[in-house]
Amino acid sequence: MGWNAALRTVILAVIGNSFMRRLAERYGMKLGANRFVAAEALEETIAKVRKLNASGFLVTLDYLGESVKDPELAKEAAATIGHVIDAIRLERLNANVSVKLTQLGLSIDPVLCVELMRQLCRQAKASNNFVRIDMEDSKVTQLTIDVFKQLLAEFDTKTVGLVIQSYLYRSDTDVDDLGLLGANLRIVKGAYHESVQVVFPRKTDVDRNYLKLAKSHLSNGCYTAIATHDRAIIADLKEFADGMKISKLRYEFQMLYGVAEQLQQELVEEGYRVRIYTPFGKQWYPYFTRRIAERPANMWFVLRQLFVK
Ligand code: FDA
Numbered sequence: 153m154g155w156n157a158a159l160r161t162v163i164l165a166v167i168g169n170s171f172m173r174r175l176a177e178r179y180g181m182k183l184g185a186n187r188f189v190a191a192e193a194l195e196e197t198i199a200k201v202r203k204l205n206a207s208g209f210l211v212t213l214d215y216l217g218e219s220v221k222d223p224e225l226a227k228e229a230a231a232t233i234g235h236v237i238d239a240i241r242l243e244r245l246n247a248n249v250s251v252k253l254t255q256l257g258l259s260i261d262p263v264l265c266v267e268l269m270r271q272l273c274r275q276a277k278a279s280n281n282f283v284r285i286d287m288e289d290s291k292v293t294q295l296t297i298d299v300f301k302q303l304l305a306e307f308d309t310k311t312v313g314l315v316i317q318s319y320l321y322r323s324d325t326d327v328d329d330l331g332l333l334g335a336n337l338r339i340v341k342g343a344y345h346e347s348v349q350v351v352f353p354r355k356t357d358v359d360r361n362y363l364k365l366a367k368s369h370l371s372n373g374c375y376t377a378i379a380t381h382d383r384a385i386i387a388d389l390k391e392f393a394d395g396m397k398i399s400k401l402r403y404e405f406q407m408l409y410g411v412a413e414q415l416q417q418e419l420v421e422e423g424y425r426v427r428i429y430t431p432f433g434k435q436w437y438p439y440f441t442r443r444i445a446e447r448p449a450n451m452w453f454v455l456r457q458l459f460v461k
Pocket residue numbers: 285286287288315317340341342343344379380381382383406407408411412428429442443444446447450
């Protein structure tokens with residue numbers, strides 16, 4: 153295991169600890185989560201989306217929540233996401249939604265999860281919107297892909313899309329397979345703590361695989377969301393798309409709310425489509441821990457929030 157991966161394991165262990173969770177509950181968003189999370193309430197989030205849209209950014213809204221163990225909570229989450237799709241239409245926002253299937257009960261009742269997703273896709277299609285299925289840890293990769301394929305067969309690539317992680321060995325085959333279906337894919341590096349049985353342990357391999365997957369999907373003529381803050385990868389893919397004469401309408405860059413804002417701005421100014429992944433809601437702790445683990449320097453940022461004024 154490399155130094156980076158080891159540090160990430162330690163950070164995930166520390167922040168996954170119940171003491172840290174209680175601390176987070178006590179200090180709430182003051183812990184620094186408001187750097188990465190738009191707001192707890194939808195109304196406040198809408199105001200932020202409006203600002204992002206006015207600055208030329210597209211948005212994907214993520215109602216925070218995952219690993220739901222109670223079917224009633226899964227239904228409640230789906231109802232809120234449905235409400236978000238309505239709000240996007242009524243408020244004329246330039247935004248779509250991103251959804252985690254375990255928030256809709258994937259791990260407890262896949263049939264219920266598919267039914268809830270079906271309702272959301274129906275609603276999105278009726279309002280000309282789009283639902284992106286986020287990819288979670290490797291325990292649910294195959295199930296997530298199966299659900300996506302089922303929905304794609306019932307809807308279309310303009311209504312539902314998926315995320316693929318370049319740290320997984322299997323993703324090469326998945327991108328080829330999903331490319332045959334013309335799937336709209338967001339390519340990311342991967343944010344979960346995984347064993348070396350399933351992921352490349354070295355970051356250089358994850359980065360190399362990222363370029364391979366993104367180029368393959370772009371070359372297959374499929375819509376590709378290039379979701380990274382990695383300047384070298386972005387520069388390489390811009391050059392690749394130019395060289396292949398791929399229209400700027402066939403792909404977009406995506407970045408996380410509060411991360412690499414200078415780079416977000418530069419890309420918009422260069423005329424690229426840039427979508428900001430904008431999470432909101434009260435269940436921000438797991439999302440926040442992944443953002444901290446991605447960049448150990450963020451740990452100092454949290455400590456500063458706690459102890460400086
Ligand atoms: P990398 O980690 O190499 O970072 C490149 C540079 O970006 C760093 O040097 C730093 O400057 C900056 N940076 C990256 N992360 C930062 C942070 N947290 N704070 C401050 N600076 C940071 N993952 C997943 O498993 N499933 C999913 O569905 C998604 N969805 C998703 C959507 C979108 C729009 C994005 C951008 C990312 C995801 N991810 C994800 C997360 C992804 O897997 C990955 O963990 C992060 O994007 C960080 O990796 P980078 O590609 O930015 O590269």
